[in-house]
Amino acid sequence: MTAQLPLEHEHQSPRAAAANRPRIGVVKFASCDGCQLTLLDLEDELLAIADKVDIVEFAEATSRRSGGPFDVLFVEGSVSAPEQVEEITKLRAVTKVLVTIGACATAGGIQAIRNWFDHEEIRHAVYPEPRFVESLATSRPVADYVAVDAELRGCPISPGQLREFLIALVTGRRPQLPDEAVCLECKRRGVVCVAVARGIPCLGPVTRTGCGAICPAYGRGCYGCFGPRESANTTSLAAWLSDGRTASDVSRLFTGFTAWSEPFRTIIDAHGGPPRSAAAPSETPDA
């Protein structure tokens, strides 16, 4: 860290301070790279942040691999293939603070829907030549394999939360990443509740805030991409949503980017697993 340091570092020489710049890495597993793009999308701030930290590895930005060690390692993507199990274990050993970013890394991602199906059947449905592909029977969150110190949720992650996390990191304070429901953000923004006023199914009450309530603000129900909030009462919400819907319809509402998270998975299991048919037109997100 340089320039305006917290007081406890003031006695340090500039050289010592430079040596204290945290070594940051960004790596990816099974994912679309969208969360890494959020980091690049910070644009102006990215330069200022880069001035405070050493970005020693960044999969989306450069092919240079460092192998660690890392003070902070951002991990995108789910663990979906055998070699990824080995890789994440190695990375954990050389990382002080491991931060999972995005729905894939924190919940298993959209690809975790395959966890409910026969592995071979899915491989044949997806790949013309599955024999060239090695994959695990399940797509799982990083935390199923190694200890995780912090997580940034979302599909993709929120630039605001990433900025807050990075600023907290370099200034030595605790990042403010609320775990409450999306509903609070809707109400603060003055977004009219799409569930109550228009009967659109919305996972906002059981989903963690952080997105800024984007979907309800555009008249769509929340589809839970930030995953379950604290105290997510999915059982009650599913019971309410069951009025006038089939079990398959209810299951479909929870079968999204964070379907494998426990509170959502429970509902999907209780409603016959992920739906096998296309959504009814009235229940698509654009309804």
Place this chain on the structure above:
Amino acid sequence: MTATSRFLPRADLDRFFAALAADGRRVIGPTVVDGSIVHEELGSFAELPTGWTADTAPGSYRLRATGLARDFDYNVGVTSWKRFTHPPVIQLTRGRRAGGQVVVESVQAEPPRLAFVGVRACELAALRIQDRAMRAGPLGDADHAARGDAALVVAVECASAASTCFCTSMGTGPEVDGGADIVLSELDEGFIVRTGTDAGAAVVDRLKLRSAEPLESARAAEQVAAVRDAIGDPIPAAGLPARLRAALDHPRWDEVAERCLACANCTLVCPTCFCTSVSVASDLDGVEGTTERTWDSCFSLGFGRVAGDSNFRPKVRDRYRQWLTHKFSTWWDQFGSSGCVGCGRCIAWCPVGIDVREELLAIAPLGAHEGPIPWPLSPAEGRAPASPASIAAATHVTATVHNVDFETADTATLQLATDDSALLAAQPGQFVMVELPGFAIPPISISRIRPDGLDLTIRSVGPATAALTTLTGGAQVSLRGPLGRGWPIEAAFGRDVVIVAGGIGLAPLRPLIEAIVADRPRFGAVRLYLGARTPRDRLFVAEMNALAGRTDLEVAEIVDRAGPTWLGRVGIVTQLFDHAPWDGSLATAFMCGPERMMQAAATTLNRLGVARRDLWLTLERNMACGVGTCGHCQLGPFFVCRDGPVFSQAELGTAFGREGL
């Protein structure tokens, strides 16, 4: 003010809008957005929800075209007026920390001049109720007061009732009896206009309206009378506060918690709920720091969270009970009225249709009043009356660190120098909010009051306290305070004194001990019982050893776990006086420590004869605003920051040591 009612033809509404907006006021009123009638800034009355009403039911709100040309033929939409008097987010402070120098100042925005059009009787009551809460003091919320005072209120009497309305039971409507600058009653052909204030009369006089015909006024009166009949009296409100607080263990709390999503919608659409949280932001250099106040809710887990990741309301049943008992019962203790106005928003906008009326009837039915009442209904005996509110922005005082003493490995005493007269007049047991810009702002008890400053003894439990305990001489911090009600030292004059401290709990007791020692002849026997986790966790060791050497004090110490050099007692603090020979009925006791320790100590002290009204303790809660306006530290009828942190055991009643409150 006009005593007579006037008549505004529908065709003249535009002139009315122009008169409201004439002196630069922005007009906020109802309009249809995204399937609801909301309150927004209007460009003209053409934007009113003409011909619309809404059908409401638990968990449902649906607009419906009426086919009539009426503009206010609905009851309440999703937006309550608190959006404008108590905005969802406001900036509180901006601060700067560079080279050890710290400055924090309040940010107070000039309140916008607004006209609120379409305010219903229940909403008028809500504006009054929230205003009372935010001015309750000791320091009223300046922003809230300024916004409310700047608004011109145009009320509309309801001409129909929604299925979720229950203003009649709450005594807030549907008739508009006062509190508005202008009151409208809508008829098909126009509006009966009454004025309630000079400001309202000034607007109406400009319109040169004819007087209303008696028949017109009579029709308006019939209309609102029909609304009253339609609503009936769904909630028997008489005795409700007592019935509710006697039902804290009702099984229905568990049942409603199974349905409740704890999503906070009920509290955010509620026109009186005022709870907020403070969040901090900083730049990358950690130099500029700001704080914002944001709507929050007792339904979120984080709202009951305190240092060390413990939580006062971990379960949804605790949170639902907190909300309902505050709204309908302990609100009376705090603000002299119910906190509910019967608008029904919490019923319609609950995503799973929980109906507060049903819950109240199940939990606190008429006649049921069997359990013990945990708190008396009037302010407890011996509590200082609430001081009149002074409405001013919070004062932030920069103090300089004179010296830092490490008491233990993780606990430091900061000696702060200040010449601020308010801080220097602090009383033992009071606390201050301590800010380093960019960091969370912890409440810290004052551990010594000196002629030229204060001592704060701080344990490093998170980033903010870590930053504070690693300050060095010459660095600055920003203080707000002194806050809270301290130890009632005069209550012990002429009596024996027992002081029980556990761990860091000795810090707020130290100024009390010093005051007693300085005035020693005024007290009988003085006994200090000190507990610590290990010998290395003892605080103020030299001072306590010096006290132990005096002949006019008794000092006993104990540790949970001994080290190799500890020759003293090992165990829990109550063992120090478990078999004490003294008569507790002659003693006033003061204690501070972990809540579990204080519960055990209170039991023992009571057994020794210490009366509940003579046992004083200080509570740690999630104190955020320090002046009773954020709601975080609520405990039954109290705000710990304002009414405490020092309470007598008698005042707390069964709230002391009870889980989930």
